[in-house]
Amino acid sequence: MEFTELIAARYSVRSYKPDPVEEPKLQNILEAARLAPTAANRQPFQIIVIHTANRKEELRRIYNRPWFVEAPLILCVCALSSQAWVRQDSRSYLAVDAAIVMDHMILAAADAGLGTCWIANFKADAAREILGLPEGAEPLLFTPLGYAADLPGVKERKSLDTLVRYERW
Numbered sequence: 001m002e003f004t005e006l007i008a009a010r011y012s013v014r015s016y017k018p019d020p021v022e023e024p025k026l027q028n029i030l031e032a033a034r035l036a037p038t039a040a041n042r043q044p045f046q047i048i049v050i051h052t053a054n055r056k057e058e059l060r061r062i063y064n065r066p067w068f069v070e071a072p073l074i075l076c077v078c079a080l081s082s083q084a085w086v087r088q089d090s091r092s093y094l095a096v097d098a099a100i101v102m103d104h105m106i107l108a109a110a111d112a113g114l115g116t117c118w119i120a121n122f123k124a125d126a127a128r129e130i131l132g133l134p135e136g137a138e139p140l141l142f143t144p145l146g147y148a149a150d151l152p153g154v155k156e157r158k159s160l161d162t163l164v165r166y167e168r169w
């Protein structure tokens with residue numbers, strides 16, 4: 001898909017078919033994550049690929065929406081704070097890096113005809129326990145990965161006038 005078409009076509013999918021995700025498509029999505037830029041190229045993240053088959057009830061403890069576990073796969077971006085780049089004034093760019101990684105995967109998925117939905121409003125404690133995450137690995141973002149069973153709505157966005165300010169010369 002052409003890039004401008006791709007960013008217009010991507011939307012938050014909140015209903016999924018059970019159809020499997022083809023392995024080459026999954027690998028392309030993970031490769032898109034690997035190629036993401038990160039501050040000082042620290043790459044302070046790990047991605048967890050979760051199969052939903054036979055553990056939907058358990059996984060719903062992480063994010064209690066039926067559509068969270070409908071797709072065959074869920075991806076989790078974990079942030080590794082000890083590896084993050086931190087500016088002199090102590091500002092860590094860990095979350096920025098994780099968001100870029102997620103966006104790469106989400107756009108790669110849309111390009112492959114697959115649906116996703118950013119999820120931040122999950123229960124971090126349940127995620128840590130269920131995924132068996134070690135200290136220092138923070139689950140930051142989830143998305144289901146599968147074929148959409150819904151259709152996009154109208155994109156509601158603020159106008160460029162509101163979002164952009166041209167500095168006066």
Ligand SMILES: Cc1cc2nc3c(=O)[nH]c(=O)nc-3n(C[C@H](O)[C@H](O)[C@H](O)COP(=O)(O)O)c2cc1C
Pocket residue numbers: 010011012013117118119120121122155
């Ligand atoms: C960082 C981030 C966190 C989000 N967390 C959630 C979430 O927990 N649950 C959810 O249903 N949608 C979540 N969303 C999806 C947004 O609601 C959605 O992207 C926004 O409403 C725009 O709609 P669109 O993605 O269809 O263009 C999140 C999006 C972002 C970027």
